[in-house]
Amino acid sequence: MKKKRILFFIYQMGAGGAARTLLNILNNLDRTKFIPTLVTLNYDGNYEKDLNPDIKFIKLKTKRLRSAIFPLAKIIRQEKVDIVFSTIPNYNTIAILARLFSFTRAKNIVREAAFLGGTPSANRKLRVYGLLYTFSSKVIALSHGVKNNVVSRYKVEADKIEVIYNPVDVKQIQKSIDTGKLKQNHESIFTGEEKVIISAGRLVDDKDQQTLIKAFTKVREQIPAKLVILGEGELEAKLKTLAANLNIADDVHFLGFQENPYIYFAKSDVFVLTSKREGFGHVLAEALATKTPIVSTKAKPGATEVLNDGEFGLLCEIGNEQQLTDKILESLNWTEEERQAVVEKGLERVQSFQAETIVKQYEKVFLETLESN
Known part of the structure; x- marks a missing residue:
């Protein structure tokens, strides 16, 4: 041919x-x-x-x-x-x-x-x-x-x-994790006793990081935690001001665009997506491939399809600060056995992609x- x-x-x-x-x-x-x-x-x-x-x-x-x-x-x-x-x-x-x-x-x-x-x-x-x-x-x-x-x-x-x-290039993602390294000035974020919550996406209204930062404030009231946000965008200054006003600026880390985000995902305890809408939710599939549990809004149509209406990740309503807080806390309080079961199920799902x-x-x-x- x-x-x-x-x-x-x-x-x-x-x-x-x-x-x-x-x-x-x-x-x-x-x-x-x-x-x-x-x-x-x-x-x-x-x-x-x-x-x-x-x-x-x-x-x-x-x-x-x-x-x-x-x-x-x-x-x-x-x-x-x-x-x-x-x-x-x-x-x-x-x-x-x-x-x-x-x-x-x-x-x-x-x-x-x-x-x-x-x-x-x-x-x-x-x-x-x-x-x-x-x-x-x-x-x-x-x-x-x-x-x-x-x-x-x-x-x-x-x-x-x-x-x-x-x-989703699962093999390449695993290779990026195996061979990648955190930037030296970021290592301390991931080496403490605190739980690490991570999110990635453009810093724009559609991604609704405002709700994530507000929910993180409530999470910190119950367990020691840090929030890592990867990505760039027009709302960066506004989001940093919000974190400062909530007195959590020292625990919210804006790390910008990272060529190898997967090593950051893999070293975190939960990946959170707070989008208002997603055509697919590619980053969710990538997070599954890094063996990171997921909390996501019901961002239609993509996020609910990728996670099959909650089968492969915890879902909450868009913009619902309290629901998001509860789901993040739920994921962070899993036993190691519960977490491993979620990870293995996620790996099965990512094979579809x-x-x-x-x-x-x-x-x-x-x-x-x-x-x-």
Whole structure:
């Protein structure tokens, strides 16, 4: 069989979940069937160094998304691309237009990762994306909840949408834990007698770290504990002020972006996610892979799907400070036997998201798309 050429398009191979997903797909794609090419805008991304060396990597000479259409179309022609794969609505739009202007027989597959919409103006915008998606051959939704949202708000036909969960490279995560080290100035956080609660995500309103910090105040009233928050974002100063006002600043550690967050997860007693909504909740699957118990809000649709409505982690209502406090305390008070049972169950769950398994599902969609008219 002639190898199929797949072009992957994203704005940059940065620190976000979309880039991490593309990295896992690119590195695990069957090279006996596919030739991958990665195209980004002219940005430097943290994950570039993790790309397998056989991946052709092209950076467009622009940082403006609108300016990418015709250069991308040219690459589609030159590389004789069979499929253009993209993710995130704005970038899907550019990928579709570039493919149309390439005047080739290439096909678009677009990925939807977020649970978007809710306001009239946002829903109208999603409807426009849906109209553009009629020019794609397939839409990949990363959860059943996201698929339902694409059907209801984008007005895309359900039979055009495939649900494929995010790939989690369990082997690489374990390797990162085995070979990784905490930064020297962070070691003291994890070496005391206090329990360590950890969270990771952008410091933005949707992640609701405010509720986490308030709940942590109540947790500290009952047991000695520290809170570690990984991530960067616009609310960092506001969150630090909140911690100071609650007189817990010395026990709340904002450690920013970490290239190897997994060693931090593994050395913590519980991972907590307080999101208001999650398309998938990729970080939850990664936390399961690090053998760390989870407390999460019922962030629909993704978090409840990953944790199967509480089977693989403790769940609480969004924004409910007291429920969050109670669930964190519950997890921290488990016996070693209870904790180990939770960890083993979580490891079983994460097998569903193994990169090799998920990438096979992507390969199947790629081949079926090319075989269809």
